[in-house]
Amino acid sequence: MTIEHASVEIARKPWGRLDLRPWSSIDAATDPVGELWLERTDKSAPNPALLLKLLFTSQPLSIQVHPNDAFARSIGLPNGKTEAWYILSALPGARIALGLNRHLTPQELRAAIRDGSIADLVQWRPVAQGDVIFVPGGTIHAIGADIVLAEIQQRSDTTFRLFDFGRHRELHEDSVVAASEAGPPPTQPPPRRLTDARLVLVASSHFVFERIDLQANSHWGLQTDREAWILVIEGEGRIGRANATVGDAIFMESDSAGIDVGSSGMSILIAYPGPDPVASFLQDRSERMTKPTDALSGSEIIEVLT
Template structure:
């Protein structure tokens, strides 16, 4: 099957802004626009095939038809499609939150957990995230800080800049500060336990729900060890193409491709799909005599059985695949 463009699902969470629409060409009337779910087969927001003979088909429906030929042999060990990929615009801070592990989520939520990574695409001066605890905490300290509105004082506050990579294992207390746009690659899960939300109210006028006791069951209350950013290695391939490994875990391998009037060639040989998210400039995806043009903010899916393909032009992309085991 040949590659195809993706039409994302959109989310209008109260902390979003307008940059995904203004700078990343997202066509939706939602405001604020907080997230676009670029690649999703999650029932809370499935993406849709945007080009080719299957245009208009939901991604989950196509997956049910094509199975392994679409996602690849490396996905066969999993009972579900492994990843969900988003673009996120945080005009205001997100809640302080934590995601459960697979073990806890399967036992208590009948779902899988959520490990994720962020690639910071843009960050206003002074932008920050919270990542892990500042010191070892007791559960009662967390409860007291939430009640007093001082929860952020217990966390490590880290400055972020464009190009930073943040890997967030399940169980890590974290929050995204204001003024940040990022690409998120995560497990295919929508489980989030809010710890603290600045006493904000939702569209219904009520305080947004917290999940403090569940969060305390899954959160790691020890300081995160070492750097929050994984080591990255850039590989200059020649022909105006540079590939940089960003992060990898059981559920995804993520690389960044930079093209300067360049060409990058690869083969989809039945092992894994590849999702391409264009985060800058414009690139052409050439495969089987067909060409898809991706501008900033557009995404495409390369099926595992697509064969040889090339990415050409001057732009930057995030490439997500299943890792070898």
């Protein structure tokens, strides 16, 4: 039984940002931060199956692909990397790429990687705040500039690059050809309203990803029989004994917690292992909830050298 205010690990990237507000007060100084990894505070605990990140882009990331479970296991890895993105903010003209415009043969894919034409063969699409994108393992994809997003993923950092926008990092032609579904992306079902408060963004075999919108000054209960990541994206409140505001994350596992919502309401993203939404996950306790007294301290911050 666990409820923790998540620690924050910093990953500095050339495509990142110096200003992370309002999602974090971390001062990036002159070294851009590309990712914040939200992790267990208890470093002796086993790693959760899912990893929650915040990404901040000022330049496009590489065009890349992650392996699915079958390919990952064929090369000795425990699992692949399926992920989903929730767009927290995006400037006009911001875009992502998902899949290809048409199916390519292995020979065509190799040629497109070698001559750089793959950048024109991916399906670029505009994005705006509130969009959700599901990226199954094996899907060629990219995140463009001027985006802040929350990413939930299988715990894996295996990435094969096809194109790097002039940054001259290694490309992984053979692995890309072996691991990718070199064609259009699978159809993504639209978000599904589960209750007035709960919107299911993605329901997959690897995780369920929801947005939950809670009214001002309301009281709720969370009950989970598995791990769950919670990220506050609007407003503020109290989750268990943790005061939580925009950018704060909470990890729960096989536990229950009360939520006391602040005067401006609160919206959270929550992710937990799939495949199906848990109907009893959230209970309205506005008539009988009492507030706890002791608050947990804020997040620990750790630098990640990448």
